[in-house]
Amino acid sequence: MFRDSLTRRNTIIAASVLGVGLIVGGFFLLRRAPRVDMVRYVPASALAFVEIDSLADLADGLTSTNAWRELGPALSLSSQLRQMGFFADLMGRTGLGPDEAVLVGRAQYAVAVTGVEAQAGENEEGPYLHLKPDFALIIESHLKPQAATRLVQDRALLIAQKIYGESVAEDTDDYRGSHLLIFHGAESNRRLIASSFGSVIVLANQDAAMKSCVDAIAGGAASLAEDSTLKEMRSIVDHDSTVVGYVTARGVRKLFEIWPALIDGGSAEPGTVSSFTDLLQHISEQAAEGLLYSLQFADGGVTEKYLTVLRPPVARALAETLTPASEASLQVLAQIPQSIERLTLVEFQSVGDAPERILKQLSPNLDLVAGVALREFVISLRKEYGLEAGDSLGDAAADEIAFVSFGDGGPSAMLIPATQKARLWSAAEKYLKQKGSAVTKETTDGIEIMISSHDDRRAAALIQDCLVLATRDQILKIGETHSSGAGMDRDKRLMGILSKRAAGTSVISYRPQVQDAGPFLLAISKLTRVTDGSRELLERDSVRRAIERLPRSASYTQFRDYGVYVEAKSAVGSFTLLNSLVKSDDE
Numbered sequence: 001m002f003r004d005s006l007t008r009r010n011t012i013i014a015a016s017v018l019g020v021g022l023i024v025g026g027f028f029l030l031r032r033a034p035r036v037d038m039v040r041y042v043p044a045s046a047l048a049f050v051e052i053d054s055l056a057d058l059a060d061g062l063t064s065t066n067a068w069r070e071l072g073p074a075l076s077l078s079s080q081l082r083q084m085g086f087f088a089d090l091m092g093r094t095g096l097g098p099d100e101a102v103l104v105g106r107a108q109y110a111v112a113v114t115g116v117e118a119q120a121g122e123n124e125e126g127p128y129l130h131l132k133p134d135f136a137l138i139i140e141s142h143l144k145p146q147a148a149t150r151l152v153q154d155r156a157l158l159i160a161q162k163i164y165g166e167s168v169a170e171d172t173d174d175y176r177g178s179h180l181l182i183f184h185g186a187e188s189n190r191r192l193i194a195s196s197f198g199s200v201i202v203l204a205n206q207d208a209a210m211k212s213c214v215d216a217i218a219g220g221a222a223s224l225a226e227d228s229t230l231k232e233m234r235s236i237v238d239h240d241s242t243v244v245g246y247v248t249a250r251g252v253r254k255l256f257e258i259w260p261a262l263i264d265g266g267s268a269e270p271g272t273v274s275s276f277t278d279l280l281q282h283i284s285e286q287a288a289e290g291l292l293y294s295l296q297f298a299d300g301g302v303t304e305k306y307l308t309v310l311r312p313p314v315a316r317a318l319a320e321t322l323t324p325a326s327e328a329s330l331q332v333l334a335q336i337p338q339s340i341e342r343l344t345l346v347e348f349q350s351v352g353d354a355p356e357r358i359l360k361q362l363s364p365n366l367d368l369v370a371g372v373a374l375r376e377f378v379i380s381l382r383k384e385y386g387l388e389a390g391d392s393l394g395d396a397a398a399d400e401i402a403f404v405s406f407g408d409g410g411p412s413a414m415l416i417p418a419t420q421k422a423r424l425w426s427a428a429e430k431y432l433k434q435k436g437s438a439v440t441k442e443t444t445d446g447i448e449i450m451i452s453s454h455d456d457r458r459a460a461a462l463i464q465d466c467l468v469l470a471t472r473d474q475i476l477k478i479g480e481t482h483s484s485g486a487g488m489d490r491d492k493r494l495m496g497i498l499s500k501r502a503a504g505t506s507v508i509s510y511r512p513q514v515q516d517a518g519p520f521l522l523a524i525s526k527l528t529r530v531t532d533g534s535r536e537l538l539e540r541d542s543v544r545r546a547i548e549r550l551p552r553s554a555s556y557t558q559f560r561d562y563g564v565y566v567e568a569k570s571a572v573g574s575f576t577l578l579n580s581l582v583k584s585d586d587e
Contacts, residue, residue: 037225038110039246041138041200043212044222047116047251050293051244052109058242061297067517067571069300070546075525075537103151108140114209116254136204136213148196149179156181156194159203163192175211176218224248229290229309233562237294237305245293252288286366287314289563295573301551302573306566317361319559323349324506325399330498332402332415332466333489335482341407343488344509347400396423397467406474411456413470413478424467428460431469447479488512497554507557514550516576518543 035053042049052058062068068077115134141148160168164185171182176197183192193210194203197217204210215221224230230246238244247255289309296303310318325347336343348354363371398417405412418424432439432452440451449472451459457471463482468475481487488494494510501508518538526533537543555568 035108036140038108038138038140039224039227039230041140041213041217042110042112042224043114043216044224044226045212045250046112046114046224046248047254048113048247049224049245050111053242053244054108056105061242062572062575064297064300065302065572066300067521067550070549071517071521071543074540074542074546075521076530077521077525077528103139103141103143106142108142110138112136112138112209112213113251114206114212118257134204134206134209136202136209138213138217139201139203141199141201143199145196145198148199148201152181152194152196152201156183156192156203159194160192164190176214176220178214180210227290230292233290233292233307233309236565237292237307239294239296241294241296243293243295247291247293249289252291253285287311299551299569301569301571302575304568304570304573306568307563309563311365312562313365314362315559315563316561317365318358318564319561321357321361322354322506322559324504325349325351330400330489331417331464332400333494334485334487335415335463335466335468335478336402336404336488337406337477337481338486338488338491338512340404340488340512341515342405342509342511343494344403344507345400346403346507348506349399350395351397351399351401396420396427404470404474406477408474410471410474411458413468413474415478416467416469418462418465418467421462421465421467425460425462428467428469432458432460444476445479445483447475449475493552497552501556502558504558504560505556506559507555509553509555509557511553514547514552514571516553517550517571518547520572520576 038051038053039049063072071077113133113135117132117134119130119132141151143151157168157170160170160183164183168183168185171184173180173182175195178195178197181194183194184190191205191207192203193205193207194201195210195214196202197214200217202210202213202217204213212221216223224246227246227248229249234244234246287310289311292305292307292309294305309315326349330345332345350357359374362374366374396419398419400417402415403412404415416424429439429450432450432454434452435454437452437454439453442449442451447461447463449459449461451457451472459470459472459475461468461475461479463475463479468478470478491512494512497510498508519535522531522533522535522537525531525537531537538547550571551569553568553570555566558565
């Protein structure tokens with residue numbers, strides 16, 4: 001009896017010890033490799049970087065979105081793709097499997113942009129701008145140095161052959177104790193350089209990009225980890241984010257150097273566009289201290305955050321000037337059709353004279369050149385809307401303006417609730433007479449419309465207590481919507497978005513239709529070879545119904561005392577950039 005009791009006790013003790021041992025062993029075996037701060041590997045001179053902490057987490061988050069769950073089955077995407085993130089993470093934690101597979105599950109990634117080469121010219125098709133970024137892909141493999149070196153030696157040539165073909169040429173060099181593999185094709189200026197430094201693997205397209213990254217990794221040069229703006233402001237947008245990005249102050253200046261060649265003037269006058277680009281360049285040089293970005297998966301969709309960090313005096317001046325309206329009436333919503341492409345609501349106190357107030361507040365915080373650029377922009381903007389010196393909409397407008405894109409190829413419509421209709425109507429007539437244009441009047445469906453002879457088909461009307469600046473056809477659609485009572489105020493998704501906006505929100509943008517998720521998942525289906533990528537697949541009833549169930553895109557903008565903060569929520573976020581990389585067979 002005693003012996004049996006002793007045996008049971010020993011068995012229990014042994015089982016407990018074994019269980020604890022398995023738990024402890026499992027913890028150490030399955031724990032993720034310690035994360036490192038990837039900005040330590042990015043040179044301080046870089047223009048920008050983007051960091052992905054884990055491809056496994058990225059795959060898991062993407063395949064957990066409502067867009068993937070709804071559209072995946074409709075586009076024949078295998079449900080097994082949802083397990084890829086899990087198995088990649090498992091191999092990364094255990095180290096069991098080929099080095100390539102372990103790297104995918106274990107590694108951290110960063111892309112550092114160290115320069116941008118711009119070449120402008122003109123050919124038979126018109127002006128063109130070719131941009132070539134100098135960049136490096138930095139991979140913290142969390143592998144042993146020997147394994148990282150072996151991967152570079154075994155796989156770099158295969159990558160180069162994919163890029164340049166079988167005739168790729170290979171050279172070698174040494175830098176800071178690292179062996180550089182240099183590949184190039186027929187065009188010697190197109191290069192792929194591969195190397196490793198300890199557990200870090202680097203792929204670059206220029207010698208300077210490679211060497212500056214190796215310097216930072218080796219500790220021989222300063223890194224972005226010492227950037228004061230990044231250190232102080234990163235936590236505002238980054239809370240365990242899947243993707244993080246940062247454009248340095250130097251990068252912002254470089255961006256606006258090429259901005260004039262990239263900007264789409266739309267319906268704005270060339271003089272206004274020129275003034276705007278000059279203004280951006282001057283203010284970016286004096287006011288912008290960096291741009292931060294993050295992406296997270298949340299609530300079945302994607303949340304992206306943008307923060308433009310400004311010099312404190314400039315940020316405070318903007319925040320004080322663009323104070324959110326205390327109680328916007330949102331009366332314009334009843335006149336806006338639900339079939340539009342995009343709606344942007346601007347809610348400022350005294351929105352009618354906002355440009356003049358911005359000029360007054362910002363000018364003392366800028367030097368003479370930037371102050372003149374700001375003044376010229378305000379003057380050009382006022383002239384475009386027929387306002388001369390001394391003219392001001394002031395309190396003639398309420399505290400909100402709606403900008404509406406109909407998606408019809410015409411200019412965006414503007415709806416301005418009026419507190420003094422006669423003053424707004426007079427200003428609208430001056431606006432329509434710009435460039436010597438003639439104005440005719442007609443009354444259709446009970447709406448008096450002023451129509452300009454200008455090529456952009458601009459027109460104006462007063463509907464209820466709201467001034468509408470739009471094309472004639474757009475005005476008639478707005479009038480019909482107002483009469484039918486089927487405006488955007490009946491859109492439950494929009495009303496829910498408006499009810500959840502944070503205090504201090506000054507600008508809200510909303511897309512009633514889901515436009516990007518379908519093409520993105522279609523591109524994935526083509527990459528995985530389960531469809532041919534034909535756009536006709538998006539017209540299937542099952543696909544259309546799935547798209548209709550997806551969350552709509554919305555963004556919220558706040559002017560804070562340290563910069564401009566934007567939070568955007570959508571079905572798939574910036575992953576839609578992949579759409580431009582994969583062409584369907586019918587394109």
